[in-house]
Amino acid sequence: MDDPVILRVENVVKTIGGQRILDDVSLSVKKGRLKVLIGPSGAGKSTLLACINFLSPPDSGTISLDGVPVNGKSKKELLALRQQVGMIFQDFNLFDHLSTLDNVRVALVKVKGLDKRAATNRAMEELARVGLADKAALYPAQLSGGQKQRVSVARALAMDPKVLLLDEPTSALDPELIGEVLTVIRDLADEGMTMVMATHQISFSASLADEFLFMEKGRIVERGTPTTLLARDSGSRTQSFCAKLSELAGDGHCELAPPSGA
């Protein structure tokens, strides 16, 4: 049980336009674990993820990766940090002018300095992993939303990240396309990828996450294992939020999904 801590976020504060989006947020993720951020939109989940890889630098607080605090002032260190932290966006953000293969390859060549052949091999490997090796020559405009998101997972994985940040990876998808992306995420969790994910897919992530963090107004107001927080009589914010979501979606229940493999 004594896995090392990969990512540590301490006392992060972020103000945008006079509004405090993140208010003293701390969390730490051990190797191979999945932390899930839950909460209403505007709670600060996306901003927290963007602060972790300094896409939007925190005003104060520290981010440490593998025990080393990140110096936000040094451009070089920032670029190095971002190589080691993968990110999946809600709206995919595939590079529209690059083929599927090139989307995965571009950072391998430009950032990691791999030669073209090695980069191609690596990219094809990752595309195969998300089941899209046969789509390597297609452009983003020719892919479905679910396929785009799987490519973006492959793009992030190709960089060998120490931790993967997922910002509502299924929110922009049509309902029938969500499943294929969730399957990829489940596989990653089973393989021991360290991840922090913001999502509304609560019952899905309950079976994978080792901790739920419920955010509201820039703070983490509840944290605990899915089992505790989702227990019917827990009276937790998480439970009532989840109940509200499933009521809106009309899909019946808000319970723990059966453990995978059962």
Added chain:
Amino acid sequence: MEGFLKAAQASWDALPYILGGLWWTAGLIIGAMLVGFLLGVPLAVAHVYGRPLSRKLVAGYVWLFRGVPILVQLYLFYFGIMAYLSEIPALSFLPLSSGFVSAVIVLGLTSAAYQSQIFRGAMNSLPAGQLKAARALGMSDAVAIRTIVLPQALRLAIPAWSNEYSILLKDSALAFTIGVLEVMARTRAVAATTHQPLPLSLLAGGLFFFLTWAGIKALKRLEATVRIPGYAHQGSL
């Protein structure tokens, strides 16, 4: 310093004469706009709703007038075609040897090619349901186009259409080559006699710049007054 004063004096003295050219410039623009509009609309209708042959003819017209420089057309009409026609006695009542007439024809025919493309784009952007609904009410195609399609398409076309104004304004400055006494012609004439091309070319440039700016402002006004709810106009480029 003395040179500067002389230049300023020359420009000041020439100002009324050069401003007098504005009447000709305005006449060229209005005439060409009108010819271009009256010809451009039927061309566009033929391009969008016509038979294959008429589409081909319109495409050929557009290709021709978008491909030949205005300057060459001016020379061709003024020195060639119109000079030839003006020698026919039966046509002697027409002002065929006037440079102004040639310039309006050339600018108008060219503008028609561009305007037809503008209107075509606007018609194509209308939902197909509009024409369907009109036909379902028993309208003939001609009536449907006149009462349903054009009123909508022409409104949609206004931003691109106002762009046509600034293009014509600039092209009208070429009419001096066939003797029309518009702003550029007068500027050149004064510059040649006073030997002050520098202040006078700046003066002409400033005048045209002002006209472009003022015209675009005025057309924005027009856009706002003919706007009807539900028609979002993209700004002209």
Added chain:
Amino acid sequence: MDGFFSFALDRIIPALDAGLWTSILLIVPAALLGVFIGVSVGAVRVYGPRPLARFCDGYVSLFRGTPLVVQLYFWYFALPNIQIGDVALVLSPMWASIVGFGLCSGAYQSEYIRGGLLSIKRGQLRAAQALGLTPLQTISSIVMPQAFRRALPGCGNEIIYLVKYSSLASIITVNDLTGMGRSLAKSSFRNTEVFVVVGLYYLALVTVAAFVLRIVEKKLEIPGFESKRD
């Protein structure tokens, strides 16, 4: 029309071929200058420091707001009247035309480049950052390839305009296609024939240019970046 073809073959075409060559010598450098200015000015207007961007905005509206013929007139006739010390800036007709066309064309080109740059979604930049690409890499491998594709149809049209408006060089005494046509028409008094053939030369030039640009566009075309042109 008697003897039109022999007149065309013996007199018009040899004269115009010489003029055609001059026209091409004008158009090609002016187009290159225009694209170079357009890309630099367009980039500065979007990404540059504020004062410089405003300055470039001013340049663009000035050159788009005045007739090209006035600009040419300035470069050729007026510029030599500006004396700095004892040095006057005298441009040959050829150079005045190239400078005039290039500067004017660059102003228009920059509009398309600017539009292309502005059309790039913020997410593209964020994704590049998240992968660890440097700002320079982001611009060269993500921003520019996309912006350039979006701007290409407009830039191509602009080059076609340049081909046509190169005829204005004849006004400042360059013996290009139009200039040669003009002097031949004057000496032969066969205006209609001469200018019809001059028009055909331009039609051919414009058509070939459009064809080449279309091929380039097709070569660069990828799904999601289909060029919309008529």
